[in-house]
Amino acid sequence: MLPLLGLLVRAPWSQLLPQLAQPQVGEALRLSLVSATLATLVSLVLGVPIAWVLARSRIRGRSVLRALVTVPLVLPPVVGGVALFLVLGRQGILGRWLYETFDYTIPFTTTAVVIAETFVAMPFLVISVEGALRAADARFEDAAATLGADRWTTFRRVTLPLVAPGVAAGAVLCWARALGEFGATITFAGNFPGTTQTMPLAVYLALQSNPEGAIVLSLVLLAVSLATLLLLRDRWLGRSGVPT
Amino acid sequence: MSLRAHVVVRRGALLVDVELAVADGEVLAVLGPNGAGKSTVLRVLAGLLAPDGGRVTVGDDVWDAEDRHVPAHERSLGMVFQDHLLFPHLSTTDNVAFGLRTRGVRKAEARTAAARWLARVGLDGFGDRRPTQLSGGQAQRAALARALVVDPRLLLLDEPLSALDARTRLTVRAELRRHLAEFAGCTVLVSHDPVDAMALADRVLVVEDGRVVQEGTPAEVARMPRTDYVARLVGLSLLPGVGRGRSVELDCGGAVAVAEDAQGPVFVAVRPGTVALYLARPDGSPRNVWPATLVAATPHGSTVRCDLDGEVPLTADVTATAFAELGLQPGTRVWASVKASEVAVYPR
Numbered sequence: 001m002l003p004l005l006g007l008l009v010r011a012p013w014s015q016l017l018p019q020l021a022q023p024q025v026g027e028a029l030r031l032s033l034v035s036a037t038l039a040t041l042v043s044l045v046l047g048v049p050i051a052w053v054l055a056r057s058r059i060r061g062r063s064v065l066r067a068l069v070t071v072p073l074v075l076p077p078v079v080g081g082v083a084l085f086l087v088l089g090r091q092g093i094l095g096r097w098l099y100e101t102f103d104y105t106i107p108f109t110t111t112a113v114v115i116a117e118t119f120v121a122m123p124f125l126v127i128s129v130e131g132a133l134r135a136a137d138a139r140f141e142d143a144a145a146t147l148g149a150d151r152w153t154t155f156r157r158v159t160l161p162l163v164a165p166g167v168a169a170g171a172v173l174c175w176a177r178a179l180g181e182f183g184a185t186i187t188f189a190g191n192f193p194g195t196t197q198t199m200p201l202a203v204y205l206a207l208q209s210n211p212e213g214a215i216v217l218s219l220v221l222l223a224v225s226l227a228t229l230l231l232l233r234d235r236w237l238g239r240s241g242v243p244t
Numbered sequence: 245m246s247l248r249a250h251v252v253v254r255r256g257a258l259l260v261d262v263e264l265a266v267a268d269g270e271v272l273a274v275l276g277p278n279g280a281g282k283s284t285v286l287r288v289l290a291g292l293l294a295p296d297g298g299r300v301t302v303g304d305d306v307w308d309a310e311d312r313h314v315p316a317h318e319r320s321l322g323m324v325f326q327d328h329l330l331f332p333h334l335s336t337t338d339n340v341a342f343g344l345r346t347r348g349v350r351k352a353e354a355r356t357a358a359a360r361w362l363a364r365v366g367l368d369g370f371g372d373r374r375p376t377q378l379s380g381g382q383a384q385r386a387a388l389a390r391a392l393v394v395d396p397r398l399l400l401l402d403e404p405l406s407a408l409d410a411r412t413r414l415t416v417r418a419e420l421r422r423h424l425a426e427f428a429g430c431t432v433l434v435s436h437d438p439v440d441a442m443a444l445a446d447r448v449l450v451v452e453d454g455r456v457v458q459e460g461t462p463a464e465v466a467r468m469p470r471t472d473y474v475a476r477l478v479g480l481s482l483l484p485g486v487g488r489g490r491s492v493e494l495d496c497g498g499a500v501a502v503a504e505d506a507q508g509p510v511f512v513a514v515r516p517g518t519v520a521l522y523l524a525r526p527d528g529s530p531r532n533v534w535p536a537t538l539v540a541a542t543p544h545g546s547t548v549r550c551d552l553d554g555e556v557p558l559t560a561d562v563t564a565t566a567f568a569e570l571g572l573q574p575g576t577r578v579w580a581s582v583k584a585s586e587v588a589v590y591p592r
Contacts, residue, residue, distance in 0.1 A: 139325065139329055142290075142292050142316070142329075143323070143325060143331075144317075144331075144342070145290075145291070145292060145315070145317045146290050146291075146316050146319075146321060146323040146391075146400075147317075147342050147343035147346055147390070147394075148317050148318075148343050148346035148347050148394070149317055149342075149346045150315075150317050150346075153317075154317075161331075161334075162331075
């Protein structure tokens with residue numbers, strides 16, 4: 001808590017609005033929100049099916065898949081950035097093919113930001129959704145099957161609504177992690193204002209030239225973290241968050 | 245016969261191998277102890293579990309065969325589970341409408357049909373509630389409506405009453421009986437409660453250790469049990485023996501006089517209420533008198549159920565008054581007597 005208090009004590013409250021009004025700040029904030037949201041959407045599209053496979057299917061290699069999905073949780077993000085660069089960079093395994101075939105390069109674009117954030121943040125979603133799926137009674141799926149629902153209908157109309165609180169919590173966690181992503185982003189996407197300079201990168205940069213600006217940007221990120229905590233409060237305090 | 249099934253499933257050490265047939269409009273109860281394989285049979289009939297062998301057909305449709313497995317969602321069936329399994333995120337109406345919606349019925353139409361069925365099971369006006377806002381009995385009625393709304397060819401009931409408290413159970417059982425009488429398709433009911441099975445079914449199939457040990461009408465099964473399990477369920481003492489005219493030599497030793505001629509391997513069934521206990525050997529005519537030791541006594545309504553150990557192991561129901569007057573307690577030596585005319589005897 002102490003470092004956070006320090007942040008509040010040192011905050012140049014009078015400078016708050018002018019600092020926030022600076023165009024770079026607005027740009028970084030907008031880019032952060034957009035890329036974190038996109039990364040969360042990508043994570044939902046990829047992560048929910050992966051979580052389903054981990055929780056429900058009996059295919060071989062599930063433990064390998066789980067290990068692969070959770071690696072980014074323990075991997076230093078900067079290493080993840082290097083790995084992404086080696087695969088998707090212009091000289092990378094996939095990146096070279098992309099470049100030669102479509103004349104398209106990923107690094108140092110907003111796409112790279114989204115990929116880096118997805119790489120780092122998706123495990124939070126997968127783990128949360130897998131937990132929710134395991135906790136949900138699979139016999140509801142049996143009941144749906146006896147009522148004529150095929151697998152997809154069952155997933156859409158029964159499983160997903162049952163685990164919706166888990167999916168929502170996972171998405172919020174994933175979004176918050178993506179918003180704060182630094183290491184993989186700066187390694188893989190670089191630090192270009194407007195295209196790849198997200199809030200954490202802007203904070204880091206500002207600290208060297210304009211410490212007050214850095215504090216203001218940090219306050220914004222702190223506020224977002226607090227909002228995330230508030231969103232998840234019901235869940236963590238054990239009150240069931242089933243929407244009515 | 246509309247449903248014909250031969251279900252073979254291996255579950256660890258247990259080999260389930262059960263054959264059954266149910267006519268349209270008929271209710272078959274599968275009765276058996278926990279772990280006997282009844283629920284496995286039901287899951288196979290539902291298509292939730294592919295059998296290791298056998299065949300399931302409904303009418304002319306083959307649902308399971310050597311080279312064929314129709315998945316649950318393509319079978320025309322309705323299933324009611326022990327703990328109703330109504331979807332918690334849907335209203336009661338939408339739960340009941342679910343089966344119609346998956347079969348492509350329009351939303352408005354499906355909800356109208358659902359409301360009609362809810363009214364039929366006595367839940368008029370409960371349609372907007374969530375399943376968690378229903379009592380156990382109401383939820384089970386809604387689950388029945390959800391299973392029947394699609395007018396299935398096969399209705400499967402998995403211990404539908406066992407999660408209910410005694411009073412609710414009584415009323416829901418009576419209603420279920422009425423709905424089953426109106427249902428035109430085949431019904432298979434799984435239960436470990438003989439009262440449910442006897443009250444609801446036209447025919448009873450007793451399954452033990454994965455095999456059918458007895459089949460018959462509820463009256464037949466209640467009167468002439470063929471295994472100790474069934475005998476205990478229907479409250480009879482079962483004594484296997486060999487008939488020698490008016491006498492049966494019991495496998496456990498001793499003999500029982502019977503009122504009709506019996507030849508070859510037979511069962512003797514004795515109703516506890518017909519067994520009289522004496523402290524001294526009774527005088528007079530009774531031919532069936534055996535010494536025994538009282539091993540356990542448990543109150544059973546207005547009577548006391550006495551388990552007797554001796555040459556002929558019996559259970560006797562004596563009135564509480566008689567129990568007190570005789571000064572009975574575990575360990576007491578008694579004489580047990582039963583009239584030959586009160587003993588049921590039937591071939592093994």
